Amino acid sequence: MASSAATREERTAYLFLAPGLALFALFVLIPVGAAFYLSFCRYDIIHSPNWIGLANYQRIGRDIASHGVFFLSLRNTAQYAIGTIPVGMALALGLALLVNAGLRGVSIYRTTYYLPVVTSLVAISMVWMWIYDPTYGLLNYALALVSRAASAATGHRLLISPQTWLANPTQAMPAIIAMSIWRGLGYNMVIYLAGLQGIPEHLHEAALIDGATRWQQFRAITWPLLKPATAFIFVISVIGASQVFAQVYVMTNGGPNNATTTIVHQIFQNAFSFMKMGYASAMAFVLFAIIFVLSLINLRLMRGGEVEYV
Amino acid sequence: MRRWLCLLLAAALAAGLSGCGHRSSRVEVEFWLADFNQQTRDLIDKQLIPRFEAAHPGVKVNTQYISWTHLDEKLTISFAGGVAPDVFQVGAEYVGGLAYRGMAQSLDQYLHRWGAKDDFFPASWDTCVYQDHVYGLPYLSAPRVLLYRKDLLRAAGFDRPPETWEELAAAAQRMTVRDGPVTEMAGMNLPVSWQIFVEFLWENGGQIFSQDGRRSQLNRPEAVEALQFYVDLYNKYRVCPTAGMPQVGGSVPVFASKKAAMEIMNQFGIYNVNKYAPELLPLVAIAPTPKRKQRVISVYTDWLAMSPQSKHKDLSWELMTFLMEPDNLAAYNATLFFIPPRRSAVKAAKFMQRNPQLQEFVNLMERYGRSLPAIPEWFEIRTGLQSAISAAIYGTKTPAQALEDYSRELDALLAERTQQTDGK
Numbered sequence: 035m036a037s038s039a040a041t042r043e044e045r046t047a048y049l050f051l052a053p054g055l056a057l058f059a060l061f062v063l064i065p066v067g068a069a070f071y072l073s074f075c076r077y078d079i080i081h082s083p084n085w086i087g088l089a090n091y092q093r094i095g096r097d098i099a100s101h102g103v104f105f106l107s108l109r110n111t112a113q114y115a116i117g118t119i120p121v122g123m124a125l126a127l128g129l130a131l132l133v134n135a136g137l138r139g140v141s142i143y144r145t146t147y148y149l150p151v152v153t154s155l156v157a158i159s160m161v162w163m164w165i166y167d168p169t170y171g172l173l174n175y176a177l178a179l180v181s182r183a184a185s186a187a188t189g190h191r192l193l194i195s196p197q198t199w200l201a202n203p204t205q206a207m208p209a210i211i212a213m214s215i216w217r218g219l220g221y222n223m224v225i226y227l228a229g230l231q232g233i234p235e236h237l238h239e240a241a242l243i244d245g246a247t248r249w250q251q252f253r254a255i256t257w258p259l260l261k262p263a264t265a266f267i268f269v270i271s272v273i274g275a276s277q278v279f280a281q282v283y284v285m286t287n288g289g290p291n292n293a294t295t296t297i298v299h300q301i302f303q304n305a306f307s308f309m310k311m312g313y314a315s316a317m318a319f320v321l322f323a324i325i326f327v328l329s330l331i332n333l334r335l336m337r338g339g340e341v342e343y344v
Numbered sequence: 345m346r347r348w349l350c351l352l353l354a355a356a357l358a359a360g361l362s363g364c365g366h367r368s369s370r371v372e373v374e375f376w377l378a379d380f381n382q383q384t385r386d387l388i389d390k391q392l393i394p395r396f397e398a399a400h401p402g403v404k405v406n407t408q409y410i411s412w413t414h415l416d417e418k419l420t421i422s423f424a425g426g427v428a429p430d431v432f433q434v435g436a437e438y439v440g441g442l443a444y445r446g447m448a449q450s451l452d453q454y455l456h457r458w459g460a461k462d463d464f465f466p467a468s469w470d471t472c473v474y475q476d477h478v479y480g481l482p483y484l485s486a487p488r489v490l491l492y493r494k495d496l497l498r499a500a501g502f503d504r505p506p507e508t509w510e511e512l513a514a515a516a517q518r519m520t521v522r523d524g525p526v527t528e529m530a531g532m533n534l535p536v537s538w539q540i541f542v543e544f545l546w547e548n549g550g551q552i553f554s555q556d557g558r559r560s561q562l563n564r565p566e567a568v569e570a571l572q573f574y575v576d577l578y579n580k581y582r583v584c585p586t587a588g589m590p591q592v593g594g595s596v597p598v599f600a601s602k603k604a605a606m607e608i609m610n611q612f613g614i615y616n617v618n619k620y621a622p623e624l625l626p627l628v629a630i631a632p633t634p635k636r637k638q639r640v641i642s643v644y645t646d647w648l649a650m651s652p653q654s655k656h657k658d659l660s661w662e663l664m665t666f667l668m669e670p671d672n673l674a675a676y677n678a679t680l681f682f683i684p685p686r687r688s689a690v691k692a693a694k695f696m697q698r699n700p701q702l703q704e705f706v707n708l709m710e711r712y713g714r715s716l717p718a719i720p721e722w723f724e725i726r727t728g729l730q731s732a733i734s735a736a737i738y739g740t741k742t743p744a745q746a747l748e749d750y751s752r753e754l755d756a757l758l759a760e761r762t763q764q765t766d767g768k
Contacts, residue, residue: 079424080445102753103731169596195525195586203738290536291734306417308724309445 073315083312090316104317106292107300110207114296115275117211118218123267125215126222127260133223134230144227148220155217159284162213166199166285173199200286203293210281210294217281218274222267229263230256265336269329276325297321373659375407376432378415379484379646383679385409392675396666403659423447428651430660433483436471436644436715437722443474444720449650450477454661460668460686465706467643467713468685474718480647481668482685484677486610487643487709488543490631493519493624496529496605505631509547509573512606512634516583519605531583533604534574536737538729540608542642544570546714549637552729553754557719558762560754562732562747570636571743575736596620608633610644614701615681630704632712641712645685683709721757728753 073090075083097104133143150158165172174196181194199209233256241251279298282288288295288303295303297317305314377388393405408429410418415434422428423445434442442448455461455478461469464482472480492505500518516531534540542552550566553559561567578584585598599607600616602624607613617624632639648667650660666672670686674693677684683705684690696702719725732750735741741749 078445079420080447103728198586203734203740289730289734291738291740292731303727306420307727308721309420309441310724 069315069318072312073319075312077311077315078309079311080309086312090313091320093313094316094320103292103295104297104300107295107297110292110294111276111278111296113207114211114214114278115272117208118214118275119268119271122215122218122271123222123264126219126267127226129219129223130226130230131256134227144220144224147223150217151220155280156284158213158217159281162209162281163200163285166209168196168198168201171199173197201290203291206286206290206294210285213285214278214281218271222271225263225267226260229260233259261336265332268336269332272328272332273325276321276328297324370402370404371656371659372404372406373431373656373663374429375405375663376410376415376418376429377407378410378412378433378435379680379682380409381679384676387675387679392667392672396663399666400659400662405663419447423651423653426653428653430654430656431648431650431663433646434480434649435646437726438649439472439474439479439647440718440720440722442649443477443479443718446652447649448479449652449654449657450479451481451650451661452477458665460665463688464686465643465709465713467641467709467715468645468647471643471645471715471718472647472649480649481664482645482647483667483673484680484682485643485645485685485709486612486682487641487705487713488539488608488610488633489641489705489708490606490633491599491609491613492606492629492631493627494629495627500605505629506606506634507631508634509544509636513573513577513581513583516577516606517581520581520583522582525586527582527584527586528603530585530598530604531581531606532577533598533607533609534577534584536578536734538726538733539642541571541574541729541733542716543608543633543640544574544636546640546642547633547636547638552717552725553719553758557717558758560751560758562729562754563751566637567747568744571733571736571747574733575743578737579739600624611681611683611702611705614699628701630701630708632708639712640714641708643709643713643715645715646682720761724757725754728757 072083074085074087076086076089077083094104096102098108129147133140133147137143164170168174177194177196184194197205200206237255237259238251241255246254277298278296279302282294282296282299283302286294288299298321301314301317301321304310304317375393377384380388388407393407397403397405412435419428419432419434428447439448443450465485467487468482468485469478471482472478490505496519497505497515500515502515502518506512506515512532518531519529520527520531521529545552545567548566548570550564550570551561553561585604597613597616597620598604599609599613600620602621614625614628614630617628632641648664650657650664654660667676668686670684670688670692673684673686673689674696677689678693678695681695683702684693684696690696690706696706716722728750732741732746736743736746
């Protein structure tokens with residue numbers, strides 16, 4: 035009797051779960067399975083897929099070995115991750131500490147820094163393209179002002195020439211990185227802020243009584259207790275950086291000289307410009323493998339050593 | 345209860361079917377246009393299509409205006425879904441891919457009866473041809489020529505435009521003005537673009553790939569020389585625009601803002617001068633792009649294709665030929681400032697007759713015009729070519745190395761399809 039009630043309960047539970055599971059299967063499981071199948075095919079969308087075994091993966095291997103475009107996209111994506119994550123996290127933590135320091139109008143700061151997060155990435159990219167515009171851009175204008183002021187002050191002709199930014203292969207990726215840091219700042223800050231507000235006040239008070247300096251308090255209390263927040267931000271940022279696409283597509287379309295092409299940009303280009311769905315799917319599974327391995331490493335690094343003060 | 349439900353369902357089904365039947369008595373033709381502005385839409389929606397519909401009772405043309413950024417995706421998806429437009433516009437680089445994938449109808453059967461073929465400029469016509477079959481009709485064209493400032497050239501001591509690469513380099517150097525690292529006047533405005541390279545390549549007697557489309561020709565000396573010349577204009581003679589000048593990623597064209605003495609450009613060069621600096625117009629002249637072994641003017645033509653999926657092919661053909669009538673073609677091109685690809689349409693176009701410079705574009709296109717080679721992998725080739733050229737200009741590779749590397753890639757790419765077709 036009891037077991038039949040349990041079965042019924044279970045059935046009811048599955049019934050309630052069904053709509054969600056159906057959607058998950060329809061829009062996630064089946065497409066992922068289909069993409070995996072397609073990664074072993076030649077497929078141009080118009081004609082039916084043609085099984086070619088491991089050829090797409092072999093092609094990726096050859097590309098990486100010969101430092102081809104996919105290799106460049108891996109390198110650029112790594113550059114983007116290294117450029118955005120540590121700086122972005124440090125800045126976010128700094129801001130969170132400032133905002134948490136009991137300033138007046140905290141909510142105004144919080145909202146202001148959060149605004150770019152909720153703004154469309156495409157719109158933001160367009161705005162930053164104007165900032166980086168070589169002729170009319172704000173950045174070159176500021177550069178000209180500084181240059182003129184410096185010349186006037188020193189009496190020397192100190193001309194910093196305007197830069198092409200997004201059109202320059204060495205400046206384009208740093209330009210995209212700077213914009214992306216700015217954009218992601220608010221999100222990371224809010225998570226740190228939540229972490230900070232979860233640290234009980236009495237711990238700081240106790241430390242203060244013991245004569246700890248602010249730096250010591252930060253090192254012994256704040257930073258260890260923020261570890262879950264840091265871990266979360268780090269994992270999310272690594273995944274986000276591996277998938278960077280919109281700003282690249284809008285601002286440079288991977289150029290100049292492939293200096294900003296990323297993994298997802300390559301997937302997009304091969305799938306929708308070159309109609310190589312199979313090759314693009316294979317790239318997508320390489321990306322999946324990369325993210326999977328990185329996430330495992332992250333979990334391993336973050337596990338253990340959790341600090342709790344009572 | 346159940347019987348009632350069945351009856352109700354049957355009734356609804358019948359109503360739905362009869363609705364469909366009613367609709368099918370009227371023929372609808374789906375037409376996608378990618379080159380347009382508000383003027384074009386007014387012309388098409390208020391004049392051309394109503395006239396076509398009046399002449400074809402019971403026919404409705406649904407015109408959709410699709411931006412170039414979305415055209416490829418929408419075409420692919422509509423073909424995959426079996427709902428492709430009957431007639432659609434594509435660009436100068438499409439014929440190989442469309443024909444190979446079965447996304448464009450061969451028009452050979454209609455052309456026998458039409459007889460207007462020889463009225464089109466050969467370079468424009470070639471744009472729609474793949475392996476000796478015609479897949480479309482040219483709708484607008486843009487030849488690229490040398491635009492130059494007569495006043496600056498004269499002041500630099502030249503009494504005629506440069507005719508050879510050497511003269512081009514000399515004139516560009518003489519007209520370039522620099523202040524420290526900043527270029528005040530660029531002798532030659534050249535974007536970093538595969539289009540410019542292809543132009544130099546052709547002038548030097550080279551090709552991108554062999555006639556049969558199986559082997560790269562980019563590792564040949566003609567190609568390396570062409571890229572070397574292009575790179576030299578940038579890095580050795582330093583006659584090209586630098587940062588801080590308009591249109592180096594910015595928005596006002598550099599030639600029209602009086603920051604360049606020459607450029608290789610289509611008729612939009614004239615359009616831009618007219619728009620941003622009309623006082624400059626009398627000082628601007630056009631000439632053929634300087635030659636090396638031969639003179640070539642590259643011509644970019646957008647054209648109308650018909651879907652093989654179309655259920656109304658004859659009607660689609662009628663719509664296409666209606667739009668190609670000289671007056672209609674002239675009116676369409678007038679809205680966009682393109683050169684009509686048909687001789688009688690050039691004659692019928694008032695804006696062409698009013699402008700002697702545009703006439704010169706036509707003369708050059710007629711004499712030296714050439715269209716891009718048709719090949720299914722073109723978009724991939726173009727992207728790879730652009731990377732190779734950028735690598736040489738930005739100095740990460742020598743021209744010879746960049747082309748050697750890309751040649752190997754291109755050979756592999758071409759082999760992929762030829763193996764596939766040979767296998768079939």
